[in-house]
Amino acid sequence: MNPFDSAVSLAQAVRSKQVSPVEIAQEYLRRIDRYDPEINAFVWRNDEEVLQAAKDAEDAVMSDGKLPAFHGVPIPVKDFNSVAGQPNTYGSVGVSDAPRTETDLSIERLQQSGFLLMGRTNAPEMGPMSVTENQRYGITRNPWDLRLSPGGSSGGGAAAVAGGLAPVAQASDGGGSIRMPSSACGLVGLKPSRGRVPMRVPAWEHSATDGAVTRHVEDAAALLDVMSVPDLLGWYHAPVPERPFAEEVGRETGRLRVGLLVSAPTGVPVDDECVAAAKALAHVLEGLGHDVSPVEPRFFSLDAARAFVDLVVPAALHLTPYDDPDLAEPYLQVLRAQALSRNSAEYAQGVALLHLESREIIAQWGRDFDVLLTPTMACTPPPAGTVVQDKNADPTGFRMTETQMISFTFFANLTGLPAISLPVHRTAAGVPVGAQLVGAPFDEACLIRLASAVESVFGWTTTLPDAFR
Template identity: 45%
Template sequence: MQAAARPKPRPTFVRKAGGARPNRRRDICPRPAREPATTLTRPAVLPGEDRFAMRHPIDPFTPAVELAAAIRRKEVSPVEVAVGCLQRTDRLDPLLNAFCHRADDDVLKAASAAADAVVRADSPDDLPPFHGVPLPVKDLLDVAGWPTTHGSAGADPAPAAASAPVVRRFVDAGFVLLGKTTTSEFGTVSFTESEALGISRNPWDPDRTPGGSSSGAGVAVAAGLAPLAHAADGGGSIRVPASCTGLVGLKPTRGRVTDATVDVEGLGTNGVLTRSVADTAAVLDVLARHDPAAWWSPPAPRRSFADAVTAAPPKGLRIGVLVDPPIDGLAVDPACLTAVDTTLRTLEAAGHHIVDVPLPLPPADELVSTFTTLWNVAAAGVELAHPDRVEPHNRVLREAARAVDSWAYAEAVKRSQHLSRRIVEAFVTGFDVLVTPTMACLPPAVGFWRTEGDDDPLAPLVKCYPLAVFTSLFNVTGQPAISVPVHHDDATGLPVGVQLVAAPWREDLLLQVSRTLERAHSWTGRRPALA
């Protein structure tokens, strides 16, 4: 530990004129421009920061597990890490729009407290696993003292009184909450281009969408604004941004991650977007711990997911394939099929067996009807201060949900359970892992959902079918599914993900197979040009 030297001048932080960064934007179509800024100067040295010897510059793309280890070794300070994230956000976010709420003072106070805790700890093992690592939260979960907009201009802007259980789990694991990331309104579409939060853009090509609804989460991690980010998935909202932005995105099994309320229809779950399989596994160990306060919580796995990833991978797995969209009339982009073919060749070379076993899919209209009924009811559950400000497509969804009687809802739940049973049985008897494209298309252009003269309020939802057609099926069945970026399209320079699906509770198997692909394709070294 070095003796305290002359304090270094603190970096400055840029904030928009008028104080805190506003979390609403009205410029739907134009690219957000950098606004005039004022400079806010921090103290010369924050508590605990002078106690660390900076041995090497902080790479903004350092995996979270490695960053946590460096903090425990006192190679970097949590304050330095937080400062780096905030500075990159100041520089890149006026274009990309990953964050809808920033609380820099809260971030630096939490980072400073984390730095003090490192110094006071008798042993690095006394610290939680992600001590001092920054993590932003998707703006669908409450964080005490911060507003929750659900991506809507109709939300109550008052700060939340308490944090959601998942957020508390992140804090208990040592994460420094970095702010809140953008989402489509109520998370109902696969892009964020809203009156409330503006346009979120893909770091690989700012003229394209980063996917959604965890749009800001994908942008933040892909651009190096954060080492990882909270995300949530009710129809593909973790896996679609993962594919669009070149990340790893795991949707855990239904019920694996418990929260404050019971998601009766079981479509949605919480997770993270990361750059590496190891980070995803380590965070799942945090999120999947047994919750004694939940009405139902699965027992903790017998082996940690982090250990599963480092163990010898299984051999001789049966690998099924699905490349025909479950909804008729949709074509699959050749780049997405190339991602599947690359995956199959890699797994076959690793000693696994490609099997031709059909998936017992229901008729497309039955699948769409079942998903839509459950989805509408879930979207209608958000309480609003100004319902008249809701976007047109969500207004239609909420009205449709109110028209669903108890019998129709019960029928939708029953159909989803029968569907889940049939498909899961195929995994038991036919194959161990299913490979599909994550999306049927490459990330579309910003504004793709707009068609001149088309005043159909449901157009944003219909235009999202190619993005979520392969992912939403497994929200209905509740199975674990992961998107990994095995392919990079030379023609567009865009990453392309492939989806792996396993039987319920087999996240360990998905992570092991994903690690095999990661070793073969080395996606962790890929970075957008602007980063």
């Protein structure tokens, strides 16, 4: 087997008895042993459990019974998501490693689809950070250049997939946390629409979602299918798609109006390499017959953005399961204290403003353009170990790199729009740089069609970091 194969193809190989689930698990565990000490993607391992589950999966294959879609394929879980019997420390010294008693809904769906849960991957403490480093587990590094960050907050999973330590990884996205690591690590990062993937409590005022980081578009589509089985007990769920998302791979999109935006909604400078990524994708889409033209969309006002940053995120940190919040990173202690200094009227007013402005922003899709094309980030991956250090030094001040990283991603979370980062460019030094497509409400299908149409043109599935081949 090739450790960089798609999860879909590995599952097909298992069903056809070309490869055993045990062989697959052993290969990834061998690569974790070999490569993870320098990447630091995994923070907890369950090797014996994985190998036993793989043996059980092998027995099921030999019995020739009906098998689920991803039978016998391993997947790591981000250290924000709970699995019964596993720890979930949220990357924090202040959280116990006692086993959890409940499994998150999205993880249940992965298990039901046949995935074998293989370890837990690193994330910044509690999530509100664009890189993957914390006091408990240290710094996760980018397989393309170990001096750089893989981004965050799903950087552990992205580093694992980029290095060939897992075929795909479970992830989550509250402001760009799937797309930023995918851009930094040369991967495909699909953020689902609001309500597409079920959560018991939608985090950050329904801006966060579970999902996955993948190398192959077919995996992004197929994982969305299995993770998005509706939760009929929840407050709401996204409309059922016209057909399975896996069937959108390779399907024609028709001629689309693609709006190109290369200036950051936050007003910060955009690195030339990031502009080049967006323009490279624009050029290919134009060649495929789409109408690409510059646009200047309306985005959130400063008051609305501040409502999210200063009210929603700090308040959400009081829902996190600290055993000892005094052990939190300094910047998180400041945010938690900030929440206590605001009142419920301010919170309600801020959330109402987000709702009202979201309506005006979303209305541009279908009216002014069909899809919005941007750089994924306004900067290339930053040096590992710098961004959290800067935030701890000045928790409430302006930080250029952090702002550049989230400038093009956060609005899709606040509006609930689907978005995907594609690895369409590399710097002269070989570092990946992604471009982002943002789709109309609940139209992941369009993004999958576009992504699959350009995948072979850019050849990212076979472009691998030299040291991890």
